[in-house]
Amino acid sequence: MASPAGRIRPGRYLGFFVLIVVVAYALVFFTGGGKPTPKLGIDLQGGTQVTLTARTPDGSAPSKDSLNQARQIIETRVNGFGVSGAQVVLDGNNIVITVPGPQGEEAKKLGQTAKLNFRKVLDSAAATAPPTPPAPNSAGATPAAIQQAMAVRQAPALVTGSGDSLAAASTAQQALTAFTCPSQDPLQGNDDPNLPLLACNQDGSQKYLLGPVFLPGTEIADAVASPPSQNQPGWTVNLTFKSAGSQTWADFTSKNIQQQAAFVLDTQVVSAPTIQSAIVGGNTQISGSFTQQQTTDLANILKYGSLPLSFTPSNAVTVSATLGLASLKAGLIAGAVGLALVFVYCLFYYRLLGVLTIVSLAFSGLIVYAVLVLLGRWIGFTLDLPGVAGFIIAIGITADSFVVFFERLKDEIREGGRTFRSAVPRGWARARRTILASDAVMFLASAVLYAIAVGDVQGFAFTLGLSTVLDLIVVFLVTHPLVAMASKSKALSNPKLTGLGGVQHVAAERRARKAAAAAVKEA
Amino acid sequence: MASETKGEKDSIFHRLYVGTGAFDIIGKRKRWYIFFTALVLVCIAAIGVRGFNFSIEFVGGTQIQVPGQGSHGVITPAQASQVFASASGTQPSSAQTVGVGDAATVQIRSQALDQATVTKVEQALFQQLQPLGANGQPSQQSISDSAVSASWGQEISQQALIALAVFLVLVTIFLAIYFERWMALAALISLAHDILVTAGVYALVGFQVSPATVIGLLTILGFSLYDTVVVFDKVKENSRGLLGLTRRTYAETANLALNQTLMRSINTSIIGLLPVIGLLVVGYFLLGAGTLQDLALVQLTGMLAGVLSSLFLATPLLVDFKMRDPKFRQQAERVRARRANLARKAAERDAAEEDFDPTDDDALESELRKEKAYAAAASAPARTPRAHQRRGTRPSGKRRR
Secondary structure: OOOOOOOHHHHHHHHHHHHHHHHHHHHHHHHHHHOOOEEHHHHHHOOOEEEEEEEEOOOOOHHHHHHHHHHHHHHHHHHHHOOOOEEEEEEOEEEEEEEOOOEEEEEEEHHOOEEEEEEEEEEEEEEOOOOOOOOHHHHHHHHHHHHHHHHHHHOOOHHEOOOOOEOOOHHHHHHHHHOOOOOOOOOOOOOOOOEEEEEEEOOOOHHHEEEEEEEEHHHEEEEEEEEEOOOOOEEEEEEEOOOHHHHHHHHHHHOOOOEEEEEOOOEEEEEOOOOOOOOOOOOOEEOOOOOHHHHHHHHHHOOOOOOEEEEEEEEEEEEEEEHHHHHHHHEEEEEOOOOOOOOHHHHHHHHHHHHHHHHHHHHHHHHHHHHHHHHHHOOOOEEEEHHHHHHHHHHHHHHHHHHHHHHHHHHHHHHHHOOHHHHEEEEEEHHHHHHHHHHHHHHHHHHHHHEEEEHHHHHHHHHHHHHHHHHHHHHHHHHHHHHHHHHOOOOOOOOHHOHHHHHHHHHHHHHHHHHHEEEEEEE | HHHHHHHOOOOHHHHHHOOOOOOOOOOOOOHHHHHHHHHHHHHHHHHHHOOOEEEEHHHOOOEEEEOEEEEEEEHHHHHHHHHHHHHHOOOEEEEEOOOHHHOEEEEEEEOOOOHHHHHHHHHHHHHHOEEEEEOOOOOOOOEEEEEEEEEHHHHHHHHHHHHHHHHHHHHHHHHHHHOHHHHHHHHHHHHHHHHHHHHHHHHHOOOOEEEHHHHHOOOOHHHHHHHHHHHHHHHHHOOOHHHHOOOOOOOHHHHHHHHHHHHHHHHHHHHHHHHHHHHHHHHHHHOOOHHHHHHHHHHHHHHHHHHHHHHHHHHHHHHHHOOHHHHHHHHHHHHHHHHHHHHHHHHHHHHHHOOOOOOOHHHHHHHHHHHHHHHHOOOOOOOOOOHHHHHHHHHHHHHHO
16 A cells, blocks of 8 residues: 555545535536436336347347348337337347337337238138137247248249249149148248248238249338228328339239239238239339228338348337336335345444444435436436346445445454554455455446346346446445544544444453463563 | 353354354364255255246236226226136236235236237226226226237346356456466355255245346346355465464364354345345335346345355365365374474473472462463464464473473
8 A cells, every 4th residue: 555554534535525426416417408317217107118039030140230220220110100208229139119108009019020022923712710819929930930931831842934923733722722821920021032922811811822022122112101082992002112113013014914913011911902004103002901000000111111130029018107106116115125224234233333334325325326317318328127126236235345344344453453543444455355356246247247138137237237336436435434534533433332342352352361371471 | 162161151143243253164064065965956856846937028928917996996806807808808817916005006917919909908908997097097008018928038048148157257267366266166166056056946935937037146146256255355365375384274264264254244144135125025015026026036045045155165165175285285284293293292291290399389370370371371262272372382391491
């Protein structure tokens, strides 16, 4: 140590800490709108959170680029809804959509891949509708199930040549007859555009044998929902193609008059109109059995483009404001109870030092709150229920640094026979090392957890790690100076107050024993 | 042992408080090994036989929460599950009221339903039960729902396991740098013990395992390790320059360190556990099963296992590992030889002194003084009993010469 024992200036440390607190609170109150509340997670304030997990046909990890692209598209979709405060973030292979407040229901539909493709209908047959409502078991969408479905429903042998005519009629027909509409399509959004496809329409009443994609959805320039009119009994989506797409569409329609073209959305045939005449000009309509809401959603989704990946909703949670409030209350009460229990124990066990612990914990709470508010503003950190749990568990860790220090003081008094006053600098020098090492382990645990784990965990890991760092600040700048000051005051270092009488007594006994031994020596 | 006479005088708590405890933990380590082996075997058997009770996140499903108060009075789980069944066409797997007072909610769980069905159920629940929202008015917005796919829990847990692996590697590096190889190994073995025992308790009692549990487990590792770090820090400090001296063996040094940090470990555990217990109780009464409770429960179990292992498993293991090193064995041998030597000398001296002349006043006086010094030395704590004995014997040896 550069400055030897006993010559620290407690006032300076405390002053520095007060400065930190003042600056932090100045930032809280005078910047960023000055609303002194931390950002709350949806489980504490109510809202909807949907976690979408990317699903690739072969189970390999999706590329970072495509995930980012998907995130951006979903973000534009969310903004298309006009909800405020919504957030779309990437979390590992997941995209997490968070919509605060009550209008989040629609967020649950945002994960639709919306791959619109145009295929030629080669054959079709009536199908029996699958039993409803089947439990959508997304565990069925394993890579194995996808591969299996692909092998059966996308067999290249179904078609010949460039894919616009049926293979040997018997093979194709057998396949079509054998095919039943699945209740939950493992292929959904994952079909290979270069291969033929066996697919059903939306209500599962019709099944189709389709040729390879001749026109991909990426050629769509714009999509608009259009209300029913005289020619159109239901809601339709009007599409405008880009120039290349427009050309392909014109070619196809002129070549295939009186044939059917299928609009396939996420491996499901939404409409299969019969081509009456060549369509030139780059516009067309999709008409299915849509409600107004569905057409608007579809148009919206098509306009912003399809996702480069297909997603399954892994976790979709809507928390009512009532439940959120109850959780927040429960978290706060649990924190208060935890703190109170620790206070009582410290007072009982450490007496005056216990009071210092309480003061330190209070300061710690003060700075934690400010940092929480500021991090909410700066990096969008939201405090959720696991985060609250992290803080509560960290109370123990923070208090432990004090315990390490105080027990060290007792060691010094007992073993070294020192007074309270002279024990403080030595005890601190040694306790500091232990506190640093143990906080490093704890911080390591939370940092690893934060970096790797997904879901709610991150909030927990973040608050735990944050508390560990703030604990160091408080123990260095508050607890140690306070103890040093107390040790210099006659009144405060009274053994009755510090509870160190017992240890001093032991030390005194040892001195007496030593003296006795020395007496023998002299004899 | 010297301190045992003192132990009779002071209560065990006083001994703990002032840190003169002198509990022989290292000496009885065989017993602790047997205890821990049995514990771990029971836990492995429990995991193998009973398995885990996985939560909705692992099996997939839908959960709907309705406020416990409706405009027609209290909503019972039976009412709610009836409405649920008629609206969705499937029977819920469970329906229960959680929490108390204003915070009470009815929780209905079922197999996974699609979004349209969930909306239908929510509408039916709202129309038939009129649950009251935060403002006291019935509202459909007061109904919460969550739908989890079967793979979600697995994904969270998988990531958690990866995190565990990374953490273990980093911590091994940290410990090996900060301490030494054997300390790192002993700490890791006690970590493995903590994981197994916590998992075993979960299997045995049938507590629900949710992703929050898996996460909680990870932080306990931090906590348990943290406790071990403190004990080892003291061992390291006490054993500085040990090999050059013949005062104490490594085992005795470690035992001393354990005793010195015993109160801290107990205090830390109590202070760590108090908020966790608060969390558990408050979480249970106000929210029912959920994240708070899952985290708190796993922390409670793990902290107990952690403090047990860092005191009674990690340090004994460290001693055994150290004793594999011939340097430490030789040093222990030297300590033994020296003590045997001293004991022999003392015995010789006692034999020689048997025939002192009580008529010689001087001799009597010095002998009495010596006896007094022995008595005082006898009440010295275990830490330095030999040192006191030496002080007692050396002058007598000098005097004889």
